[in-house]
Amino acid sequence: MNLVIHADGLGKVRDLVGxxxxxxxxxxxxxxxxxxxxxxEAVQILSSLGVYSGIVINIKADWEKLTDLMYYALCxxxxxxPIEPFxxxxxxxxxxxxxxxxxxxxGKPAGVLGCIDSCLNAEAQEVSQGAQSDETDKxxxxxxxxxxxxxxxxxxxxxxxxxxxxxxxxxxxxxTNEWLNLIENLKFKIKNS
Numbered sequence: 001m002n003l004v005i006h007a008d009g010l011g012k013v014r015d016l017v018g019x020x021x022x023x024x025x026x027x028x029x030x031x032x033x034x035x036x037x038x039x040x041e042a043v044q045i046l047s048s049l050g051v052y053s054g055i056v057i058n059i060k061a062d063w064e065k066l067t068d069l070m071y072y073a074l075c076x077x078x079x080x081x082p083i084e085p086f087x088x089x090x091x092x093x094x095x096x097x098x099x100x101x102x103x104x105x106x107g108k109p110a111g112v113l114g115c116i117d118s119c120l121n122a123e124a125q126e127v128s129q130g131a132q133s134d135e136t137d138k139x140x141x142x143x144x145x146x147x148x149x150x151x152x153x154x155x156x157x158x159x160x161x162x163x164x165x166x167x168x169x170x171x172x173x174x175x176t177n178e179w180l181n182l183i184e185n186l187k188f189k190i191k192n193s
Contacts, residue, residue: 002027002028002029002052003026003027003028003029004028004029004031005028005029005030005031006031006032006033006056006105007030007031007032007033008032008033008036008039009032009033009036009038009039009042010030010032010038010039010042010045010046013042013045016046016049017049020049020050020051023051024050024051027052028051028052029051029052029053029054029084030043030046030051030052030053030054031053031054031055031056031084031104031105032053032054032055032056033055033056033058034055034056034057034058034060034061034062034066035058035060035061037062037065039055040055040062040065040066040068040069043055043069043083044069044072044080044083046081047072047073047080047081047082047083048078048080049081050079050080050081051081052081052082052084053081053083053084054083054084054085054104054105055069055083055084055085056105057085057101057162059163059165059166061171061172061175063171063172063174063175066175067174067175067178069083069086070086070175070178070179070182071182073086073087074086074087074090074182074183074186075182075186084101084104084105085101085104085105086179088101088103088104089101089158089179089183090183090186090187093183093187095184096157097157098157098158098160099157099158100158100160101158102160102162148164149169149173150164150169153169153173153176153177154176154177154180155172155173155175155176155177155179155180156176157180158176158179158180159172159176
């Protein structure tokens with residue numbers, strides 16, 4: 001069993017080092033708030049100490065620091081524990097499949113995947129009953145029917161509209177597209193090695 005700790009910050013590293021045996025014995029996982037700039041380095045420190053960790057990506061994320069952490073998580077040559085959500089998306093990634101990394105934070109799938117599943121199930125039931133209803137939730141479709149930046153973003157396959165409330169989407173688009181390209185390159189390299 002894993003215990004997950006969501007925190008705004010790590011605190012003093014020297015205090016944490018003395019607790020490492022307990023942290024590892026309890027199999028604790030730390031998720032730090034992506035809105036706090038110092039947490040990107042803190043997650044990297046935790047990971048390099050062998051502690052499973054992650055950054056909670058939110059609309060206040062520092063996209064450049066997040067990109068640096070992503071490269072450390074997926075390309076770092078120094079042994080380190082997995083960093084989420086990067087490891088989850090890498091492990092689950094398949095071309096043309098949506099990956100909702102919200103599962104690493106909550107332990108259950110979240111966001112639009114659930115909506116798509118429930119919409120499809122509802123539509124299948126309506127068709128089998130011969131009924132048509134305008135009440136079926138199709139809110140996920142708005143990302144593709146309206147001329148929004150999300151509609152043309154390849155990174156939508158992993159963000160699933162999590163950052164739609166951002167006025168300037170250039171940071172999240174650049175980040176999620178680079179994330180997808182890195183995963184494609186790493187997985188393609190591995191298959192052809």
